Amino acid sequence: MNIDQIKELIGILEESKLQKLTLKDEKGCEIHLEKAIATIVHHPLPAHPQHVSIPEVNQAHPATHVVQTAKHQEVMGHYITSPMVGTFYLTPSPGDPPFVKVGDVVTEDAVVCIIEAMKVMNEIKAGVKGRVVEICVDNAHAVEFGTKLFRVE
Numbered sequence: 001m002n003i004d005q006i007k008e009l010i011g012i013l014e015e016s017k018l019q020k021l022t023l024k025d026e027k028g029c030e031i032h033l034e035k036a037i038a039t040i041v042h043h044p045l046p047a048h049p050q051h052v053s054i055p056e057v058n059q060a061h062p063a064t065h066v067v068q069t070a071k072h073q074e075v076m077g078h079y080i081t082s083p084m085v086g087t088f089y090l091t092p093s094p095g096d097p098p099f100v101k102v103g104d105v106v107t108e109d110a111v112v113c114i115i116e117a118m119k120v121m122n123e124i125k126a127g128v129k130g131r132v133v134e135i136c137v138d139n140a141h142a143v144e145f146g147t148k149l150f151r152v153e
Contacts, residue, residue: 009033077153078128079136082143086117090139098139100150104132112150115143128152 013021013033024030082088090098090113100112106126115122134151137143 006031077133077151078130079148080112080124080126080128080150080152082115082145082147082149083124084115084117084122085144086115086122086142088137088139088141088143088147088149089114089116089121090135100132100135102132102135106130106132106152124149126150126152 009021009023009031010033019034021033022030090100092099092114099114100106100110106112107129108125108127110126111123112126112132113124115124130152132150133153136148136150143149
């Protein structure tokens, strides 16, 4: 195959509904083409609209966020964040009670959720002591590295 034939195959793949295309010629040359999959990130709305948080980025330290409520009061507590990209689960399996609920007291070693990544269930520990005052992500939703999962005071 020459480059023009490969470009033609790419064009055909882009215009079709196919996601993948693999071709092998009589000489043993194999070409595998695959479309990039668009990722949709869902940001759930807060359960209580009167407590809408608006993050402000500190320009001197871009990784530092100050979260304020609609009344411009700083939100207190520590956040347990996601250490990886995956799917967030509050329960060990469907039908089981959640690892933690709002109002529960957790220790540093307490498992608070599971994040599934590449078919592997990863237990996430609190890492802080305190009372869970907010669950920031809905069960079975996708999370990214650094996503706030729980607020603990």
